[in-house]
Amino acid sequence: MLVIKSAKIYTSADRVIEKGDILIEDGKIKDIGTSLNAKGAATIDADGLIVTPGLIDAHSHISGFETDMSDQDLNEMTNNATPQVEAIYSVDTASKMFERVIQSGITTSAIAPGSGNVVGGLVCAVKSYGHSIEDMCIKNPVALKMALGGNPKGVYGKRNQMPMTRMGIAHVIRETLIKGREYLRKKEAVKDDESKMPPFDLGLENVCRVLKKEIPLKVHCEQFDMLTIISIAKEFDVEFTLDHAWGASDFYDDIVESGCKGVIYGPIGVPLLPGECGKIDIYSLVELDRRGVTCAIMTDGPILNPDVLIVQAGEVIRFGGNIERVLNMLTINPAKIIGVDDRVGSIEKGKDADIVIFKGMPAVDTNATVEYTIINGEVVYRRNNNN
Amino acid sequence: MILIKNGTVHDGKGQVSQNIDILIEGTKIKAVDYSIEISDDVEIVDAKNKEIFPGFIESLNVWGCMGPGWEDNDLNEHSDPITPEMNVLYAFDQDGMAFQRVFEYGVTCAGITPTTSNVIGGHAAVFKTYGKHPYEMLVKEKAAMVASITDATKKVYGKRNVSPMTKMGAFALLKEALIKAYNYDSSKEEVDYDAKCEALRKVLNKEIPLFINCNTKSEMDAVELALRDFSIDIVFTGAFGIDESTAKITEKKTGVILGDLTNAMSYKNRQVDFESISNLMKKGIDIAISSCGDLVSSGKESLLWNAILCYKYGLKSEDVVRMITSIPAKLLGVDDKVGSIEAGKDADIVIWTGNPIETYNAVVQGAYINGENVLNSRRNLSCW
Numbered sequence: 001m002l003v004i005k006s007a008k009i010y011t012s013a014d015r016v017i018e019k020g021d022i023l024i025e026d027g028k029i030k031d032i033g034t035s036l037n038a039k040g041a042a043t044i045d046a047d048g049l050i051v052t053p054g055l056i057d058a059h060s061h062i063s064g065f066e067t068d069m070s071d072q073d074l075n076e077m078t079n080n081a082t083p084q085v086e087a088i089y090s091v092d093t094a095s096k097m098f099e100r101v102i103q104s105g106i107t108t109s110a111i112a113p114g115s116g117n118v119v120g121g122l123v124c125a126v127k128s129y130g131h132s133i134e135d136m137c138i139k140n141p142v143a144l145k146m147a148l149g150g151n152p153k154g155v156y157g158k159r160n161q162m163p164m165t166r167m168g169i170a171h172v173i174r175e176t177l178i179k180g181r182e183y184l185r186k187k188e189a190v191k192d193d194e195s196k197m198p199p200f201d202l203g204l205e206n207v208c209r210v211l212k213k214e215i216p217l218k219v220h221c222e223q224f225d226m227l228t229i230i231s232i233a234k235e236f237d238v239e240f241t242l243d244h245a246w247g248a249s250d251f252y253d254d255i256v257e258s259g260c261k262g263v264i265y266g267p268i269g270v271p272l273l274p275g276e277c278g279k280i281d282i283y284s285l286v287e288l289d290r291r292g293v294t295c296a297i298m299t300d301g302p303i304l305n306p307d308v309l310i311v312q313a314g315e316v317i318r319f320g321g322n323i324e325r326v327l328n329m330l331t332i333n334p335a336k337i338i339g340v341d342d343r344v345g346s347i348e349k350g351k352d353a354d355i356v357i358f359k360g361m362p363a364v365d366t367n368a369t370v371e372y373t374i375i376n377g378e379v380v381y382r383r384n385n386n387n
Numbered sequence: 388m389i390l391i392k393n394g395t396v397h398d399g400k401g402q403v404s405q406n407i408d409i410l411i412e413g414t415k416i417k418a419v420d421y422s423i424e425i426s427d428d429v430e431i432v433d434a435k436n437k438e439i440f441p442g443f444i445e446s447l448n449v450w451g452c453m454g455p456g457w458e459d460n461d462l463n464e465h466s467d468p469i470t471p472e473m474n475v476l477y478a479f480d481q482d483g484m485a486f487q488r489v490f491e492y493g494v495t496c497a498g499i500t501p502t503t504s505n506v507i508g509g510h511a512a513v514f515k516t517y518g519k520h521p522y523e524m525l526v527k528e529k530a531a532m533v534a535s536i537t538d539a540t541k542k543v544y545g546k547r548n549v550s551p552m553t554k555m556g557a558f559a560l561l562k563e564a565l566i567k568a569y570n571y572d573s574s575k576e577e578v579d580y581d582a583k584c585e586a587l588r589k590v591l592n593k594e595i596p597l598f599i600n601c602n603t604k605s606e607m608d609a610v611e612l613a614l615r616d617f618s619i620d621i622v623f624t625g626a627f628g629i630d631e632s633t634a635k636i637t638e639k640k641t642g643v644i645l646g647d648l649t650n651a652m653s654y655k656n657r658q659v660d661f662e663s664i665s666n667l668m669k670k671g672i673d674i675a676i677s678s679c680g681d682l683v684s685s686g687k688e689s690l691l692w693n694a695i696l697c698y699k700y701g702l703k704s705e706d707v708v709r710m711i712t713s714i715p716a717k718l719l720g721v722d723d724k725v726g727s728i729e730a731g732k733d734a735d736i737v738i739w740t741g742n743p744i745e746t747y748n749a750v751v752q753g754a755y756i757n758g759e760n761v762l763n764s765r766r767n768l769s770c771w
Contacts, residue, residue, distance in 0.1 A: 067653040097652050150457070269649055269678075269686040272487050273454040280686065302652035307699075311649070311692050314747030366695040366745055 003038035007046035054107025054354030058334035059298035063095035075116035084203035085121035104306035105356035115147035143218035180207030223247035262337035283319035353377035394434030399712035399727035442495025442735035451484030471586035473509025535600035604628035734758035
């Protein structure tokens, strides 16, 4: 048993406790309250400290990409659509990147295939600490990755293959979904006659999961590309998230009306160039959140250093975001978007004990530092007091 | 004339004073004092409860020289690993710079560098971050000679089976170029004009510093070892591995420009020892913060984010301010014009609603470059 005592607790469950305790047992949150009886439990005195749920990065490639892309295992660029591949097999659980995200308070990441292909493959959700992929992975799959715009164009256009244009990209997405729909129809028509079963197709099996709304599409899109996926998702009646989403401020109404599962914004801190990088507008999260869109912030790790997850949250504060709403964008919102909110994302009884203890107010005080990171009730990082 | 009244002024040299007035005349700061009385026709800007900083200075970046496409730039003269004769002035597009709107995050001046993937890349220059004409934005041409011995060099040339394929290859090229320039005497009639030697003579004569990109401590130590017989001014850029014993840095008062800490989870930016940096600062070593990587351009937020991370990891707030104002101004050789709020300096002044080093609750309310508030200036509507 472990008890965190006298902390200011941001629960990400519509409640802030000025001075409260959290009791942890068997990796779960057993109780939250004031002056809890915790006889025999190890104690962390968190008086004057701030406690939040473990942070969640809903869009990352850590351990699957080297920082300089000298090695990578997340872009299977042998075909513009590879729905059959799964990121879970490319996660290097011994990667040092996990140590680094733990130090920044990130306890869960959605690890996604890259954006080299239009259809990239399945995304999984992993904790930052564990001894094996089975240990670390809390849900697989959480989404089917897709990418619009310059990335797939750059890969295939150069080879004189489709997609060479945005029209080509839209076509590849629609064709994939149409084939999936055909496949699903044939399978459902089989009934008792197994001989009518269409030949097994691993990729289309995964597309069917999207069509049956078991998982959403996770779509790399910027600027007006987001309209493309909004319209295709409507046509096929599938769920989706808008990832990166630079330029969202041009399309508030479209995004709100689309009923998308969420907007996962970032990374910012990039140069402005005409086209995809023409408008970087993280302030749009304030308005999208106000209008009911579930918003989250990403590092696109290892693209950004994990410390910058909170720095970007600070940018939302700079442009008028409310602190509780902004902390939700790092915790419960990404948990909902990737469908793991039954286990993580908030400090509530019964949830996994994934907790971060900060000195200073994260996303407000620029010098707020992670003092402890706790995953499944285990202290996996404690800041060296000499630092 | 503009009178900015009653602000809390961070002068860029470590001093903070409250209720200070700043008088701007034309493009310059005319006076900084308590209760400046002026009867002339003057525009009053009330800065009560506001924090005023000198415009931040990005030491090395590539704004204005990249694009319009991601792959496009005018910096990589990779036809030869030794190109000291290159001058970044000819690569700088004022629209590409202004389009970044970095002044929205308080950045009013930037060192712009040619490639750091050549062993010697050419001349860096210093520009203001807003303007309509590149030569009017220019603060200093040939501010530094940019060099590199990092793996960025071998990644370009090794692949072609051309030197440098290794670090030792890069050092051989660097030394050879400097020795050749040392022996070059253009006054002798029989000596043919050599553009590379001409350019490097300025480094050997200490007219301009050599900015040399190094990531690790051993790279910096190796540079010191290789170049100790030359009398030149060295500034380490990148310099993630710096500590108090690095390259006899304290004896030689070598300057340092820290590389970007926000991009990429790499072994490079993990090794920064902030306690050593703090101790070196106390010993008077000039260390600047930048958001520069190996030609990875950054956004308008990036310099402030780097400053924030340095503060978060233990550097003092006013030291961090110096590291993005007066210190880069000195290392770039433009401290006669910019980098502090003092009478006679260019009126590059930014008014914030809070102290951006210490809180995210701070936005820019006025960004003056050469005495003009450019915060609400026309957005660039060309293809840029």
